[in-house]
Amino acid sequence: MIIKNLTLQNFRNYERETFRFSEGINVLYGKNAQGKTNCAEAVFYLCTGASLRIRHDKQLIKIGAPCAQLSAETESKYGKVTLEAELYENRRELRVNGNKVARAVDFLGNMKSVFFSPGELRIVQDGPDERRRFLNLSISQTSKPYASALLRYNRILEQRNNLLKNKDASLILETLPVWDEQLARYAAAIVKKRREYLARLAPLAAEAHAFLTDGKESLSLGFDGEYSGGEEEIAKRLKRELEGAYERDIRLGFTTVGPHRDDIKIEIGGCDARGYASQGQTRTAALSMKLAELEIFKELTGETPILILDDVLSELDLARRKKLLSRTEGMQCILTCTHAERLLGGREIKKFKLREGKIVYES
Ligand SMILES: Nc1ncnc2c1ncn2[C@@H]1O[C@H](COP(=O)(O)OP(=O)(O)O)[C@@H](O)[C@H]1O
Numbered sequence: 001m002i003i004k005n006l007t008l009q010n011f012r013n014y015e016r017e018t019f020r021f022s023e024g025i026n027v028l029y030g031k032n033a034q035g036k037t038n039c040a041e042a043v044f045y046l047c048t049g050a051s052l053r054i055r056h057d058k059q060l061i062k063i064g065a066p067c068a069q070l071s072a073e074t075e076s077k078y079g080k081v082t083l084e085a086e087l088y089e090n091r092r093e094l095r096v097n098g099n100k101v102a103r104a105v106d107f108l109g110n111m112k113s114v115f116f117s118p119g120e121l122r123i124v125q126d127g128p129d130e131r132r133r134f135l136n137l138s139i140s141q142t143s144k145p146y147a148s149a150l151l152r153y154n155r156i157l158e159q160r161n162n163l164l165k166n167k168d169a170s171l172i173l174e175t176l177p178v179w180d181e182q183l184a185r186y187a188a189a190i191v192k193k194r195r196e197y198l199a200r201l202a203p204l205a206a207e208a209h210a211f212l213t214d215g216k217e218s219l220s221l222g223f224d225g226e227y228s229g230g231e232e233e234i235a236k237r238l239k240r241e242l243e244g245a246y247e248r249d250i251r252l253g254f255t256t257v258g259p260h261r262d263d264i265k266i267e268i269g270g271c272d273a274r275g276y277a278s279q280g281q282t283r284t285a286a287l288s289m290k291l292a293e294l295e296i297f298k299e300l301t302g303e304t305p306i307l308i309l310d311d312v313l314s315e316l317d318l319a320r321r322k323k324l325l326s327r328t329e330g331m332q333c334i335l336t337c338t339h340a341e342r343l344l345g346g347r348e349i350k351k352f353k354l355r356e357g358k359i360v361y362e363s
């Protein structure tokens with residue numbers, strides 16, 4: 001799967017620019033704050049309908065402009081697909097092949113990418129939110145049922161939490177069972193997918209980690225949520241748990257059980273990575289998870305996703321950089337860095353030099 005070109009209008013610091021990418025390695029380089037990450041972010045946005053850096057589209061619109069427009073021509077084994085996004089302050093319009101899509105779910109996954117940047121270290125270092133976000137964005141790209149279940153779950157969860165803040169206890173107790181029935185159903189679908197995904201991800205990540213560290217360290221990933229059985233069983237159990245937590249939920253004013261509390265356990269050499277791992281170990285673990293994600297995309301779709309590496313290569317030592325690049329054979333990559341020359345040898349690369357949201361040199 002490749003992105004052939006990308007046009008940005010009033011997106012971040014771009015007024016209007018078109019990138020014509022090569023099928024191999026594309027390097028975006030230039031000084032700080034010129035638009036390298038912004039371009040990488042735009043590609044990711046067209047893959048997922050979301051940004052990795054922010055939660056509100058408004059920040060993506062060039063300051064002073066009414067709307068931002070992103071469009072890309074992509075090619076996969078199913079043919080050419082045009083993706084467009086028009087972002088306004090309070091709404092957006094998404095189009096696939098010129099046809100407006102009503103639901104974000106129908107937009108995401110048309111183009112797939114794996115995005116890695118130093119910010120991704122948060123997956124290992126930070127709280128469970130980041131790991132759930134990783135799971136959600138990754139699984140959603142290959143499973144529309146997951147993406148819709150997640151959307152519905154979050155909506156119901158929000159309504160349930162609003163209800164819990166109500167002062168009328170009898171109203172709460174009357175209404176909760178109605179929400180819980182639905183909540184448990186979507187929760188079970190989410191949990192089942194996450195469990196399956198992690199079962200695939202764990203061995204691939206362990207393998208990538210061993211590869212990157214020459215077998216000197218071991219990485220183990222596990223699902224931190226005790227759910228067994230099929231979807232039906234999980235739903236029943238969650239419903240019981242929700243019921244068992246009524247008193248606490250009402251007291252605290254939010255829902256205390258369910259997949260919005262799940263986590264991934266990450267261990268390096270048998271120790272919890274969070275809190276114990278060094279910066280270097282953290283980076284390697286996060287990178288291994290991303291390489292594993294890439295393998296899963298390949299397995300599930302029979303195509304290679306676009307690999308986006310934002311400011312990553314300069315942070316790796318030469319040996320790891322070489323190892324990482326050896327994994328990119330036959331894959332379209334978009335890399336950003338400050339100096340294009342020192343990066344790589346060997347494979348042919350297309351370079352874009354950026355200055356203030358413009359391509360000033362292309363070769
Ligand atoms: N909505 C926006 N409107 C205008 N400029 C923006 C907007 N969002 C970010 N920028 C600018 O984009 C630049 C950062 O671009 P970025 O791609 O992150 O840089 P880098 O080349 O270092 O990766 C900054 O100068 C920032 O002010």
Ligand SMILES: [Mg+2]
Nearest residue numbers: 036037038311
């Ligand atoms: Mg950057």
